[in-house]
Each structure stands twice: as structure tokens, then as C-alpha cells.
Amino acid sequence: MKKKADTHIPVPDPQKRGYVYIIGAGPGDPELLTIKAARVLREADVILYDDLVSSDLVAQFNARKIYTGKRKDSHHFEQDAINDEILRHARDGKIVARLKGGDPFIFGRGGEEIEVLRENGIGYEIIPGITAAHGASAYTEIPLTLRKVSSSVAFCTGHPVSKIQVPDADTLVYYMVASTVHEVLDAVALQGREDATPVAIVQNATRYNQNIITGTLGELRKGDKQVYSPALLIIGDNIRHSIEDNWYSKKKKIVIAGEDFSISNAADSVKVYFTCKREHADYTADERDEPIDLEYIDEIYFSSPSCVRDFHTAYQSLPEKIRVITVDQATQEEYEMLFAKGGK
Numbered sequence: 001m002k003k004k005a006d007t008h009i010p011v012p013d014p015q016k017r018g019y020v021y022i023i024g025a026g027p028g029d030p031e032l033l034t035i036k037a038a039r040v041l042r043e044a045d046v047i048l049y050d051d052l053v054s055s056d057l058v059a060q061f062n063a064r065k066i067y068t069g070k071r072k073d074s075h076h077f078e079q080d081a082i083n084d085e086i087l088r089h090a091r092d093g094k095i096v097a098r099l100k101g102g103d104p105f106i107f108g109r110g111g112e113e114i115e116v117l118r119e120n121g122i123g124y125e126i127i128p129g130i131t132a133a134h135g136a137s138a139y140t141e142i143p144l145t146l147r148k149v150s151s152s153v154a155f156c157t158g159h160p161v162s163k164i165q166v167p168d169a170d171t172l173v174y175y176m177v178a179s180t181v182h183e184v185l186d187a188v189a190l191q192g193r194e195d196a197t198p199v200a201i202v203q204n205a206t207r208y209n210q211n212i213i214t215g216t217l218g219e220l221r222k223g224d225k226q227v228y229s230p231a232l233l234i235i236g237d238n239i240r241h242s243i244e245d246n247w248y249s250k251k252k253k254i255v256i257a258g259e260d261f262s263i264s265n266a267a268d269s270v271k272v273y274f275t276c277k278r279e280h281a282d283y284t285a286d287e288r289d290e291p292i293d294l295e296y297i298d299e300i301y302f303s304s305p306s307c308v309r310d311f312h313t314a315y316q317s318l319p320e321k322i323r324v325i326t327v328d329q330a331t332q333e334e335y336e337m338l339f340a341k342g343g344k
């Protein structure tokens, strides 16, 4: 028997209160999410996520997803609007996951968001995340403390409200340095650090496109290297050996375009997912598309001819060094027609 259509229209209940989880998503690698955060994200009704949260991570959950980041070319939320959005969903009785890059309490404005929840009598919990400094440290082999070399570490910002601070710690880690790296290096030198002090700038830490710039304080002050966000600046004698040659750099970086048919072992590779819109009727506009930097990619797996077409719409050519693997003959022919023979 056919089920009768549900004609019940829910009436908003002013007494109903939702619950908010302020969650740290970690610095980029989706596997750096905590088990507790993953459980809550599975149970959430709404996920409000920031710029630095990886879209591959968000894509794993079924909740309604709302991007609250500040990308230039899309609608973005100011902090007040984010607070209003959190309150609106909580008042509607929803379980809200407020997902932030790194840890919510390290330059994450988590403190401001809980103030608003307190003032409005909304229940909340905080789930810590791996902050960018810890991610960068592990994925570049820079121990933030090192016996007999560094016994203290300070987390600082390159975008302070007033002046750049240089605490008296052996290792200094500066967040938000993309546009202020030279000012920070000058401030550190002015405080008496020697020109020979090792410095590392870690961009996109724990992501497939992790990139490291190294040098001494003196060299980098004189240089004019462009630094792209997100980037961390680490300064101290704890940066010892050739950190570009780290365990993470040895992993193969592969793009999975479409369904994951690859046999590639997760342990020896880093996967980057490309969503083929033609294969996904439920693809929603509030899922953010992050362009893939193909310069860092070693292999691409295509799972259907339509996915090859989608990929070609986004990227008209592929760097020669990339090895291409296709699921079947039809996909191979589509790839050859669009890419290998110079495209249509």
C-alpha cells in the first residue's frame, strides 16, 4: 500500500533550543580530525564551516553544509553574521556543528562565539583540534621543543591588534604571516636573534600542496619570496636538518576524479578528490570547490568519461609529469580526445 503523504507542517517552538559544538577540524589533512569530532559531525543537522576547513573533510558528512568563509569571489560572512547564523539554527532546535580550521581556541575566535552562546542561553561544547603549528611540526619534521636546544615555544600572530610581539621563547611560531612575513622577521631580528637563526615558512601544512621555504633569519630578511596563505613562520635552532626531505613529501599525491576505484594504498599516497558534478544529482552549491594545484599532483584516476569532461572544463591541460589512469576503454578514449591529443 502506498504511504500517505505527510501533510504535517511543523510549528516553530520558541522553547526549543538546539545545541552547538565548536569543533576544531585540524590543519588540512582530513584524517587529523578527532574521533569525537567525527561522531558529532555525523550526528549534526547543520555544519557551518570556515575557509581553512578542507572540503574533502566536509564532504564526508550528510548534514546541511553552510560555508561561512571569507573567499573573495563568493558571498562571505562577517563574524556577527556567523554568530547570528549559529543562533538561528540553534534556536530552531538543530544540532549545530561549528567547524573551524585547526583548533578553535588558537587564533580561531572560538572564545567570541561561546560568549554569544552564553549570552543567549544556548548549550554548547568545545572539541579541540590539531592546530596548524602542531600539524606543520609533524609533517615537516620540526620538533617544536628539542632537548638541550629548545625548551619553550610561543604561538604568536603576524596580524596583531597593535604591534608584532616577540616573546622570550626558544621557538617562535607565527600564524597569519602571508602579508606580514618581513615585518615579523624584522621584529624578531630587532629583538636580538642572530642572523644565522634557522627559519622555515610552511605553506599549506598537512595538505597535498604543502610547501616549505627555508633559510636563515638574515637570508629571508633580504629575500623577497612571495608567501601564500595559509602559512606559518617557524623560527628557532630546533629547525635542524633538511626538512624539505620529510616523510610527507615522499608520499605520492593522487587526484581521484569521480568514484574511488583506485587500488592505491592510502598508506603510501595522499588522495585529493575531484567531484564530478555530472555524476552527482545531489551536488549542492554550498559545497565549496577548491581548485586543485596540479603542480603537486603525481597521478590522476578518472572513473568515467563524464568525469573526464568535468575535469577538462575545470582544467584544460595537465602537466606532463602526471600519470593518468582510467577505469575503462571509454574513459581512456575520452581522456585521449580531450587531453592527450591537445583537446577539442
Ligand SMILES: C[S@@+](CC[C@H](N)C(=O)[O-])C[C@H]1O[C@@H](n2cnc3c(N)ncnc32)[C@H](O)[C@@H]1O
Pocket (backbone or CB within 6 Å): 027, 028, 052, 100, 101, 102, 103, 104, 105, 106, 107, 108, 130, 131, 132, 133, 136, 174, 175, 176, 177, 178, 202, 203, 204, 205, 206, 207, 229, 230, 231, 232
Ligand atoms: C585565523 S588563523 C586560524 C588558526 C587555527 N585556529 C589553528 O589552530 O590552526 C589562520 C592562520 O592559521 C595558519 N594555518 C592554518 N592552517 C594552516 C596550514 N594548513 N598551513 C599553514 N598555516 C596554517 C595560517 O597562519 C593562517 O593564516
